[in-house]
Amino acid sequence: MGKIFNKLTNACDNLIERKILDYTISSGLGYGGWCQIQPRHCRKEMVTRYGLTEIPSASLKQVIMKNIHDSDGTLLFESDDPKSDFSSSTRKFCRKFMRPLYACYCLREMYHDPDFHAFKQNDCSYETLRNWAMENRISTLYIRVSSRNEFISHTMHNTTAAGLKGDIEKIMNNIIKISREFMNG
Numbered sequence: 001m002g003k004i005f006n007k008l009t010n011a012c013d014n015l016i017e018r019k020i021l022d023y024t025i026s027s028g029l030g031y032g033g034w035c036q037i038q039p040r041h042c043r044k045e046m047v048t049r050y051g052l053t054e055i056p057s058a059s060l061k062q063v064i065m066k067n068i069h070d071s072d073g074t075l076l077f078e079s080d081d082p083k084s085d086f087s088s089s090t091r092k093f094c095r096k097f098m099r100p101l102y103a104c105y106c107l108r109e110m111y112h113d114p115d116f117h118a119f120k121q122n123d124c125s126y127e128t129l130r131n132w133a134m135e136n137r138i139s140t141l142y143i144r145v146s147s148r149n150e151f152i153s154h155t156m157h158n159t160t161a162a163g164l165k166g167d168i169e170k171i172m173n174n175i176i177k178i179s180r181e182f183m184n185g
Helices: 015-027 040-049 060-069 085-096 126-136 149-157 164-181
Strands: 007-009 030-036 052-055 073-078 101-105 140-145
Touching: 007 015, 015 030, 015 140, 015 164, 030 060, 040 052, 052 060, 060 085, 060 140, 073 085, 073 126, 073 164, 085 101, 126 164
Parallel strands: 007 030, 007 140, 030 052, 073 101, 073 140
Antiparallel strands: none
């Protein structure tokens, strides 16, 4: 078995994705991804600190598409309608490039899409993520966080609540643990 979760990528599209990359960097895992052209005052941080590559004239959907294309699988955090614009784009591109998708619904009931080729559910436990990663041989994992305003607002303003922030931290800890387990693989 090769390395699992050897590299984590995202577009740093919102503050939660930045926090995930900060956590990834501090954990010693590989990181990077694609992002939109950044304003001059943000460029150094996005390119140097987070290892992101800018895509000229790219929309957010194009950035999502490129990150999915260059990864082995996608982990999607969301709490709102799974058919929302960016969630449906994520699913569409995973289908197009035949990449496995695992969706974690942190604030809502499980959503089941029987037509989707990948297994997904609300269980983001260590064992479940490990099995999904092994079955799909995911070395590079793209992490996408729903960018709906109410999702971001809830996450950033409920830092002490046992809700989304706690779930993301727990899932990231599981990802790091899984990566370290296979580091020498």
